[in-house]
Amino acid sequence: MSSSSDCSGTNVLQESSSSDSKNADLLQEYIHAFIISKVVFSACELNVFDVLAGSEVPLPLTAISELLGTSIRGTEILLDACVGLKLLKADNQNGEVLYKNTELAHRYLRKTSSKSLFSSIIHYSPNVFRKMDLLTDSVKQGIPVCKMQHGNPEDAFFNLYRSEEQMIEFLQCMESSWLLFDKEAVMSAFDLSSFKIICDLGGGTGTLAKVCDAMYPTSSVILYDLPEIIQVTQEHFISKGDNRISFQKGNFFKDPLPDADLFILSRILHDWDDDTCLKLLKKIYMACKPGDGVLIIEMLLNEDRTGPLIAQLTSILMLVVTDGKERTLSAFKTLLETAGFKDIQLGANGKIMEVILARK
Template sequence: MAEHLSQSELDYPFKLLEYINGFRVSQVIFSACDLGVFDLFLRSPTPLSAEAVARELGASEGGTERLLDVLAGFHILEVEVVEGKALYSGTDVSNLYLSKAGAKSLYDMIVYFSQTIYPLWGSLADAIRERKNEHETNIESEDLFKAAYRSDEEMLKFMGFMNSTWVIDGHDVVTAFDLSPFNTIIILGGCSGALAREVTREYPAATVTVLDSSAVLQAAREHFLQADDTIQFQEGDFCAGEIPPADLYVLPRIIHDWKEDMVVQLLQKIHGSCKPGGGILIVEALLFENKRGPVTTQIFSLNMLVQTGGQEHPPSHYCRMMATAGFHGVQVRRTGKCYDAILGIK
C-alpha cells in the first residue's frame, strides 16, 4: 500500500474525487463573481432569501438557490433556515476577498482565471505534448508579452490579476529581507506598481521606480494610479534596452516567464548595471527541492508551460542562475504564502 494513503482512501478515493471535481469548484466561484453575488451580500444589511438574490441579479430562482447552497457548503456564505425558509448572508471571507469592492479583493484575479486561464487549461495536454494551440502557448520569449497582451482588454485583465496577488502576498515578500540599506530600488517589469507600493509603504526613504513597457505604463497611469503615489514610472525594455543603475533590482514574477539561458543573460545584464554592494531580489513561488510540493507552485509551473513556456524552480536553481550571473551571498526566504523571496548581492 502506498505509505501516504490510508486504507479508507484506498477503499473510497475521497481526495481523488475531490480533485476530479476541482473544475466545478472553480466554476462555482467564477460564476458567483460574474453574477455579482458577493457584492450583493456586501451591500445588504440583512440576510437574503434565494428569491430576493435571484430578483436582484436577474437570475432564475432555482439556479440561484443551488449556487447559494454550494457556496454555503464551501463556508463562503452563511445560511440559516428559519421556519422552513433559507436566508443567506456574506462572511468575512466573501466580503473581504470575493466582492469587487472588498478591501482585499481578489475579484480581478478571479476574472482573469475564469476568462483567460480556464480556457487555456483546456489545452494542457497539448502543451505537454509541445503542440502549439490557438492561444500560441509554448511561444518564444520575445513574443511572450505580445501574446499575453493580445488586446487592450486582455492587458488590463492581466494587470488587474497581477495587482490582486500583491494585495495578499505583497507585505510578506517585501519584508522577507530588510531592504532598508537600499536607497534606489527599481522594480523590473513592475507592471501597475502594486508591489512597488508595498515597497514604498515599508521603506518610505527609498526611491522606488517601476520599469516596464510604454503600453503597460500608459495603462498603469490611466487605470491603477493612486492619489498618494510616490513611486516613479520609467518606460524601458530590460532585454533590448539599458537597465538604469540602482542599489536594488526587484524582479517579481519575471524569471519564471523565461527559459534558463535567457534568465542568465538578463541576470548578467542586471549585474552589470547594479551598484557595488547593491543587490537583486527575485520574487517567485518556490518549489520544494524534493519535488513534493507545494502543490500550488507545481500547478503554477504547469501554468507557465501552458501560458509562456517558462517554469517555476526550487531555490537551488535560482541560486545557480544568480551565482552564474555573478551575485554572491544568495539567501532564500519562504514566506509561507504563495510567493517567496531570494536576495543576492553584487
C-alpha cells in the same frame, strides 16, 4: 499497511477498506475541483456576493434570482453549491431558505471589498480557465497555449496585452493577488536601506514599489515596465501620494536598464525559460556596480520536488500561459552564479513568496 492481521485477515481488510475509502474521497475531490473553481467564478460573475451584501437581511431564492436576473432552477443549484463551499449561509425559516454571505465571501469575493479577489477571478474565468483546457497539449508540446493557438513566436505578454481592457484586467489580477501574500514581509526579508536607488523591473502596478517607498524613505524607487503598462499604471493604479516613485518605460530585454543599486525581479523569472532568464540576469549584472544587488521574489519548489503544492500548481499555470516555470532555490542559484552573482542568500519567508538576494 503496517498492522498484523488475525487468521481471518480482519484487520488487514478493515485497514485496506479505510485507506481505499480515503483514496476514493481524495480522487473525488480532485476530479470535482474544477467544478468548485467554476462555481466561485460564476457566483462572482453574476455578482451573487455583492447582491447579498446589498441587502440588510438574508434573502430568499426568488428575491435573489430576480435581483440577479437568473433562472430559479439555476440559481438554487448555484446557491446551494456556494453553501457547501462555505461561501454562503443558508437558514431555513419556516420552510423558506434564506441566504447570506459568509465572512469569507463578504471579505474576499465582493467587488468593492478592500480585500477583494474579484479581479483575479474575473481574469481567471474565462481566460486562464479556457487555456487550462489545453493542458494536455501544452504538456505534449512544452509550449504555452497562446503559441499553439496563434502559431506565433511572440511572448506571453505580447499576446496578453492585446487591448487596454485586457492589460487592466491582468494588472488588476496581479495587484489583487498580493492580498494573498505578505508584501511587507517580502520587502523586509532583507534590510535594503543601504541600496539608495531601487528599481522594480517589470513592477506592473507598483505594488512592491509603493511598499519599498514607504519602508525605505532614504532610497528612491523606480518602477520599470513596458511603455503601455507604465501608462496604464500611471492612469489607473498610482495616486498623488505615490509622487516619490519615478517611472521608466522600456523593454528589459532590449532597452537600457536604469542606473540603480538594486534590481527587483518579482514574479518575473517564472515567466521565462532558463536561457531567457540568464540573458536578463547577465544584463542586470552588467548594469550593476560591485556590491549592487538583485532581489528575486518567487515561490520556491522544494529541492526534492515534494511541494509546496501551490508552487507546483502555479508551475502548471506557467506552462499553459508562459514559457516559464517555478524553480527550486538551487535552480535560481545556478542561474545567478552563471550570470556572475555571488553572496546568494535566502531571506525570511514572505508567506508562499520567497526572497533571494544576490550581489555583484
